[in-house]
Amino acid sequence: MIATRIMELRKRRGLMIALVAVNIGIPTVFLTIRLLTHALAPASYGPAGGYDIYTSLVARIMFVFGFIVAATLGCTAGSVDLSEGMFRHLVVTGRSRLALYLARIPAGLAIVVPIVAIGFTVVCAVCVFAAPTQLNYNGVHVPANLSRPTLESWAADHPTEVICDFPYNLGPSSGASLGNVVQAVNCNKGPNGGTRIFKQPPGVQPPPQPTEAQMRNTARTIARISYVDYSRQFLYPSNSLMIESGLWLELEAAIGFIVGLGLASLIGQRTVAVVLMIVLELILTPIVSMNVIPHLINAQRAVVGLATTHLEPGDLPLPFGGGGGPGGGRGMGVLVPESTTVAVCVIVAWLVVWTALGAWRMMTRDA
Amino acid sequence: MAETDSCHGRRMTTHTLPDISDRQAADGPWAVETHGLTKKFGANTAVNGVELLVPRGCAFGYLGPNGAGKTTLIRVLLGLTHADAGSMSLLGYDVPRHRATALARVGAIVDEPRFHGHLTGRQNLQILAAAREPAARQRIGPSLERVGILHRADDRVSKYSMGMRQRLGVAACLIGDPLLLILDEPMNGLDPAGMQDMREMILSLVAEGRTVVLSSHLLDEVERTCDAVAIVDKGNVIRQGPISELLAGASVVLQVECSEPDRAATLLDSTTIGAQIDIEPQGLAITLPSGTVRGVIAEINRVLVDGGISVYRLQEIQASLESWFLSVTSKLGAPE
Numbered sequence: 151m152i153a154t155r156i157m158e159l160r161k162r163r164g165l166m167i168a169l170v171a172v173n174i175g176i177p178t179v180f181l182t183i184r185l186l187t188h189a190l191a192p193a194s195y196g197p198a199g200g201y202d203i204y205t206s207l208v209a210r211i212m213f214v215f216g217f218i219v220a221a222t223l224g225c226t227a228g229s230v231d232l233s234e235g236m237f238r239h240l241v242v243t244g245r246s247r248l249a250l251y252l253a254r255i256p257a258g259l260a261i262v263v264p265i266v267a268i269g270f271t272v273v274c275a276v277c278v279f280a281a282p283t284q285l286n287y288n289g290v291h292v293p294a295n296l297s298r299p300t301l302e303s304w305a306a307d308h309p310t311e312v313i314c315d316f317p318y319n320l321g322p323s324s325g326a327s328l329g330n331v332v333q334a335v336n337c338n339k340g341p342n343g344g345t346r347i348f349k350q351p352p353g354v355q356p357p358p359q360p361t362e363a364q365m366r367n368t369a370r371t372i373a374r375i376s377y378v379d380y381s382r383q384f385l386y387p388s389n390s391l392m393i394e395s396g397l398w399l400e401l402e403a404a405i406g407f408i409v410g411l412g413l414a415s416l417i418g419q420r421t422v423a424v425v426l427m428i429v430l431e432l433i434l435t436p437i438v439s440m441n442v443i444p445h446l447i448n449a450q451r452a453v454v455g456l457a458t459t460h461l462e463p464g465d466l467p468l469p470f471g472g473g474g475g476p477g478g479g480r481g482m483g484v485l486v487p488e489s490t491t492v493a494v495c496v497i498v499a500w501l502v503v504w505t506a507l508g509a510w511r512m513m514t515r516d517a
Numbered sequence: 518m519a520e521t522d523s524c525h526g527r528r529m530t531t532h533t534l535p536d537i538s539d540r541q542a543a544d545g546p547w548a549v550e551t552h553g554l555t556k557k558f559g560a561n562t563a564v565n566g567v568e569l570l571v572p573r574g575c576a577f578g579y580l581g582p583n584g585a586g587k588t589t590l591i592r593v594l595l596g597l598t599h600a601d602a603g604s605m606s607l608l609g610y611d612v613p614r615h616r617a618t619a620l621a622r623v624g625a626i627v628d629e630p631r632f633h634g635h636l637t638g639r640q641n642l643q644i645l646a647a648a649r650e651p652a653a654r655q656r657i658g659p660s661l662e663r664v665g666i667l668h669r670a671d672d673r674v675s676k677y678s679m680g681m682r683q684r685l686g687v688a689a690c691l692i693g694d695p696l697l698l699i700l701d702e703p704m705n706g707l708d709p710a711g712m713q714d715m716r717e718m719i720l721s722l723v724a725e726g727r728t729v730v731l732s733s734h735l736l737d738e739v740e741r742t743c744d745a746v747a748i749v750d751k752g753n754v755i756r757q758g759p760i761s762e763l764l765a766g767a768s769v770v771l772q773v774e775c776s777e778p779d780r781a782a783t784l785l786d787s788t789t790i791g792a793q794i795d796i797e798p799q800g801l802a803i804t805l806p807s808g809t810v811r812g813v814i815a816e817i818n819r820v821l822v823d824g825g826i827s828v829y830r831l832q833e834i835q836a837s838l839e840s841w842f843l844s845v846t847s848k849l850g851a852p853e
Contacts, residue, residue, distance in 0.1 A: 154640075154647040161635055235631025236644070239689055242595050242627070244620030245648040517597035 151249070155227070155257035165226055169261070172215045173269035177207055181276040188280075199280035201384040207273050208395050209466040212266070214431060216399055217406040220262045221427035224410025227254045228508060229420040238517040247513045251415065255505070258407045266403045267396065274392050281386035290315045294385045298377045305373035309365035310335060316376050331360040331368040394463035402458050405497065406431075409454070412504030416511045431455060440484050450486045454500040457493035459485060545609035548573045548697045548728035549594065554603035556586075556593050563589040565752035566603065571730055571745075573608075573696075576723045578739035578760075579732040581749035582846050587732045588628060590749070591701055595625050608697055621650065624690025625699040630682050634675035638666060638685050641674060646692050653692045660691035665714060679706030687718065698722060699730045704738055716742050740838040750846045764841055771814060774800040774830035775821060784824040790817060800829075 160166060184198035231237040231250075240250050284291040290311050296304060305312040314337035360368070373380075387395070406427065414423035435455030443450060450456065459469060468485070488496075549571035556564040563586045571577045581587045592598045594605060596616045605612050610619035632641040639657060646653035661667040664684040669677070677685065683706055690698050700719075704712050712735075719729050719742050733739050739746060740760060747757035756763060771792075775781050778796045785794055785803070790813060793804040805813065814833060821828050 151647040154644040157640060158633060158636065158644060161640070163635070230633070234633050235629075236633055236641070238595075238597050238627055239630075239632070239645055240648050241597055242620060242623065242625045243645060243648040243693065244617040244623070246617065250648065517592075 151245075151253045152257050152260070155253050156260050158230075159223065159227055159257060159261055162226065165223060166261075169219050169223060169265055172219045173212065173265045174272060176211060176215070177269055177273045180207070180211075181272070181280075185276070185280060197280050197282045199277035199386060200282050201277070201386055204273060204277035204387045204392075205466050207277075208270070208399065209462070209469050212269060212273070212399055213402055213469045216266055216269075216403045217431050218428055220266075220403040220406035221410035221431070222424050223258055223262060224407035224412075225414040225420045225423040225427065227258050227407075228411040228414030229418060229423065232418050232515075233420065237515075241517045248509055251509045251512045254411060255408060258411065259404055262403050262407050263400055266399055270396050270399055274387070274396075278386045283385070285380075285383050285385060287380055287383055288315055288317050292380070294383070296380075298374065301377055301380060302370040302373045305369040306366040309362075309369035310337075312369040312372050313337070313365070316372050317379065318372050318375050328368055328371060331364050334358065334360050335365070391463055391466075395466065398458070398461060398463055401461070401497070405454060405458065405500065408501050409504045412506075412508030415508030416504075418511075418515070439486055442486055447486060451488045451492060452496055452499075454497060456486055456488060457496035457500075460488050460490065460493040461497075545606070546573060547571060547606070548608055549577075549605075549730060551590075551594070551605040552603055554590070554593060554605055555601050556589055556598065557601050562752050564593060564600075567749070567752070567754050569747055569754055569757065571728065571747075573728050574723065574726050575744040576719055576729045576731060576742050578743035578746035579730055579749065580734075580736065580739060580746055580842060585749045585846075586752040587749055588701055591625070591627055591699055591730075591732060595623070595627065595699065596620065597627065621693065622696045623699065624693050624695035624697075625701075626683070626686040626690060626703055627699075627701050629679075629702075629705065630686030630689070632674045632682065632685060632689075635673060637671045637673055638677065638681075638688075639670040641685065642689060642692055645689050649693050652694075656692045656694060657688075660688040661685075663691060664688045664718065680708060680711045683707060683715075684711075687715075695727065697728045697730070699732075701732045702734065703731065704733055704735050712738065736837075736839040736842055746838070748842060748846060755846075760838060764835070764838065768844075769805045770834045771803040771805060771817065772800065772830070772832045772834060773803060773817070773821070773828065776827040776829075780824070781821055781826045784820055784826065785817065788816075788820055790820075792817075 181198055181203075184195070184203070187195040188198050231240060241247065285294040286292075290308075292301075293304065305316075313332055313335045410423060410427050413426060414420055417423055435453055438450040438453050439456040439459060455469075462469070547570050549569060551567050551569040554564055554567040554569070555562065565586070567586075567590060569590075579587055579590075589598070593600045594607060594612070596613055599613075607619040608622055610616075612619055632638070633644070636644075638661065642657045642660070643654065646657055658667070658670075661670045664687050666677075666681055666684050666688070669681060674682065674685065683703055687698075687700070687703065690700070703715055703719075707715055716738060719731065722729055723744075731739060731743055743760065745757070745759045746763065747754050749755070773781070778798075778800055781801055782794050782796050785792070785801075791806060795802040795804070803817065814831065818828060818831055
């Protein structure tokens, strides 16, 4: 029975085209354009792949639109037997209505999961194989994945770039000699051109031009200070991040499908159910996830979108456009707080409750 | 082949065919049996204490005016909606307690047969077969062939005509190798040739030992197809039994073509013949009560001739199912 349910869904051309277009087509077209522009004008257009592209595509495109398309498929699976008159044929076979309902879950997932996986594989492949060869660390091209001593050694060989462009913060406690060297280096960036902050003690004469040894020594020190931040910069996503992100996307799509299935079965309508799912994902979830409403915080925590966001793999930006960025964390501080345990419970509850509601309505509905 | 009197009609034999010999249903003479079955929609009682007995192995017509509750009763029987009171059984199995077992041996079309339009006829049947026993899949081809749409089986249903969808609906019934078929208006959308095909198919299904319950507003078709009927009106079954027996209880109309119709009517009024006499331009229409013996007709002729009336023609017209239906239902002139 599952195989025939897969066939019934798979033969819906419009729906399948939408599913493929969003989950595979959009990332493919986007990355293809980047590949072409980089190939034609590499000086103007950066590499097609890389860590930043990966995190943006996964968290901001595939997560949100994957959910919506999976939900649309779920709403279709949950309502078309009724609207197209097949429900009573199926009931008359004597097969239990519960079995008829449950057969749709693996059938739908058998379509959603591979399509999400294919789209995600395309993104991973391009982001890894077309990644930049050098790290762009605050405008400085630095070799990636260096150890701390190697980075210090590299910094000693590129003292001016490190002193002028690395992001660092030197306070008075860093020592006057270090500050004098930094102050004396001509970065050609005007009064506010640099990112460093150095407070010249009042009444002190401008330092003399530093020697090469001083420059190298200062660059080593700055590299040592910046290493923690540098080590969070990647050319392309790590294997563990890709695996976690893939599972996270599949989870989100599965939630969309199962909730959509239950909702559409409950109300017996596809269009209304799809609209409600879109409202949930695009409007309700961002609002309740990022604004703490006094006295309603526990209700906010019960929103499934917030729960899945809390399960987001580290270093991805927030799906709803807030927070973080490349290597800089995902801005969890702006989210309504929720523990991982609660998030898992919320997701399980949503899956169970909507499945139960859909099955109950299917079992009690007049055919 | 064994003889049975369950149908009280013209086909009184059941056949033991290979395809249904291993389908043992529960014992009992009735394919469908209901007692006090009631279904209400708010204040409206659509099915009101229906007592229905459909014998096995025959074609059974289920007739009634619009809104009489025919389709509602079928939906209750099939578990498409629940009953508010009463008991019922299909093929001897109590429903809803043994609904799954019973429905596994039932095929049904309820209302207009609708399917997934984006799928072919064969694919729709594959979905339904998957919900039935594994052997149902093997019956898809033969079922499509039997209803005459095998050549269009791989076309999308959205391109089917209404008649083809009706045939596909019957094929959907047949893939379950049913002992009982419940067909709600199966002639809808069929052209005359299609209606004849459907009639022959129903007769052949009955000849195989299956029971067919036919709900239809085409009284002529029911009369030509069915052995027994039930008439339902306002949610109640008001008559049921073999057609021949029911019509035997109907009145007889005697058409008399004669001279001086007015004087002829006066002459007959003065006799003891209990009849309703209607004067027509060319004679009289005399409605005689059921069970009238032929001697009464001879007496009418004698009275008229003795009274100097020229009798040109005297014809006894048996009541048809339609006229009988109209006489016993509350919606005269408004058959479904």
